[in-house]
Amino acid sequence: xxxxxxxxxxxxxxxxxxxxxxxxxxxxxxxxxxxxxxxxxxxxxxxxxxxxxxxxxxxxxxxxxxxxxxxxxxxxxxxxxxxxxxxxxxxxxxxxxxxxxxxxxxxxxxxxxxxxxxxxxxxxxxxxxxxxxxxxxxxxxxxxxxxxxxxxxxxxxxxxxxxxxxxxxxxxxxxxxxxxxxxxxxxxxxxxxxxxxxxxxxxxxxxxxxxxxxxxxxxxxxxxxxxxxxxxxxxxxxxxxxxxxxxxxxxxxxxxxxxxxxxxxxxxxxxxxxxxxxxxxxxxxxxxxxxxxxxxxxxxxxxxxxxxxxxxxxxxxxxxxxxxxxxxxxxxxxxxxxxxxxxxxxxxxxxxxxxxxxxxxxxxxxxxxxxxxxxxxxxxxxxxxxxxxxxxxxx
Numbered sequence: 001x002x003x004x005x006x007x008x009x010x011x012x013x014x015x016x017x018x019x020x021x022x023x024x025x026x027x028x029x030x031x032x033x034x035x036x037x038x039x040x041x042x043x044x045x046x047x048x049x050x051x052x053x054x055x056x057x058x059x060x061x062x063x064x065x066x067x068x069x070x071x072x073x074x075x076x077x078x079x080x081x082x083x084x085x086x087x088x089x090x091x092x093x094x095x096x097x098x099x100x101x102x103x104x105x106x107x108x109x110x111x112x113x114x115x116x117x118x119x120x121x122x123x124x125x126x127x128x129x130x131x132x133x134x135x136x137x138x139x140x141x142x143x144x145x146x147x148x149x150x151x152x153x154x155x156x157x158x159x160x161x162x163x164x165x166x167x168x169x170x171x172x173x174x175x176x177x178x179x180x181x182x183x184x185x186x187x188x189x190x191x192x193x194x195x196x197x198x199x200x201x202x203x204x205x206x207x208x209x210x211x212x213x214x215x216x217x218x219x220x221x222x223x224x225x226x227x228x229x230x231x232x233x234x235x236x237x238x239x240x241x242x243x244x245x246x247x248x249x250x251x252x253x254x255x256x257x258x259x260x261x262x263x264x265x266x267x268x269x270x271x272x273x274x275x276x277x278x279x280x281x282x283x284x285x286x287x288x289x290x291x292x293x294x295x296x297x298x299x300x301x302x303x304x305x306x307x308x309x310x311x312x313x314x315x316x317x318x319x320x321x322x323x324x325x326x327x328x329x330x331x332x333x334x335x336x337x338x339x340x341x342x343x344x345x346x347x348x349x350x351x352x353x354x355x356x357x358x359x360x361x362x363x364x365x366x367x368x369x370x371x372x373x374x375x376x377x378x379x380x381x382x383x384x385x386x387x388x389x390x391x392x393x394x395x
Contacts, residue, residue: 049377052366054329057356060311063302064344066236068277070226070250070299072291075283076190076218082108083183085206088199088213095196099188099216106213108205110184117177124170131163192218217293222286223265224250226299227277235303236280240267248282250291251298260284260291264301306344310352316364317342317350326356327363327370329378335363337372 082088090107093099138156141148188194198211205213228236239246246264251257262284271278282299284291291297317340318325324342327335340355356362363370370376 049333049375050366050369051377051379052363054361054378055313055316055364057310057312057352057360057362058358059308060349062306062309062311062344062349062351063346064235064304064306065346066228066232066301066303068226068228068299068301070224070297072222072224072293072295072297074217074219074293075221075223076192077293078189078216079212080105080186080189080214080216081207081209081212082186082205083207084108084113084180086112086184086204088201088203088205091197091201093194093214095194097194098192099194100191101188103188104185105188106186108184108186110181113177113181113184117174117181120170120173120177124167124174127163127166127170131160131167134160134163186213188216190216190218192216219289220286221283222291222293224248224282224284224291224297224299225279226282227272227275227279228301230271230276230278232303233278236267236301239303240264247302249300250284251300253296253298255298259297260286306351309343310358311349312352312356312362313364314345314348314350316362316367318367327367328356329361329363329376333376333378335370335372335374335376
């Protein structure tokens, strides 16, 4: 065998093998879609489509809401203080008890006031008797007008008037004594929940005690006070001026669970210059007593409910320094950048005013890897934007 003749053939075979490895041979595979590769010479690297999920632009209902931090406040809070001074004989309520207006709460020693009432009634009886006698004397003087002087008749008339005034004063004294005696029976001025008692039976109490006997707080209904930024005030005022009843939801601290649902009841008359907010009050029935005075809650006020507007997921709408845009998915599984004009936003959904039509499919995620003409692979599809989830109260 002659080695010099075989050497050129070996070189030729080695060259063919290298060409096949680097994709330079005639039968080398082309990159998918005819796109150039990212290796040396722009060949040889396979580019995969971008995996995305899509959503269909569709009409729906959009609730325009304002969110804020609120503080629960009782509509009525009363510190029950004794109206008279005396020894507290009995406490007739249980701490935390629900009471109605007029329910008995405590009993103050009534004996001193019963004595005062007896004295006042005795004085009244004596003066009434004197008045009756003076009226009889006056009638006698009038019947015997020729036998008495004018001075005697006038004196008798004046005495009757004087005693009538005395009797009226005595009647007032009796009424006051009965009132003071009635104050010995302490009753609830309003309905609500009784707090912790501030004094025990046996102590001497008076109306000047700062803590009083107990505090009663009305829990049903109850209110929440919250501040709305001044930029949202025109929309709220417009809705109120049309007579709309605005729904307010109170959420827990995490903003996930609805504690109560009520209505907007009042707006303050001026904006707080230090915070740039207007205080609003919402009222809740609080039938299950899930709201408690001085509790912090997250508030969501529904200002408007727009029916049948074109909606797209808020996450699908991108914002640039020039416009807002979405990526429309074409039938050939490529995307096109489309400028849109948007309206109101409720967090999950955005109102589309111009740019896309109902039924068009848009990219819902993976947007940072897309540009016009990009090839995509749809991994998930939904017919329309997700409906706003309505949190439900716990049972």
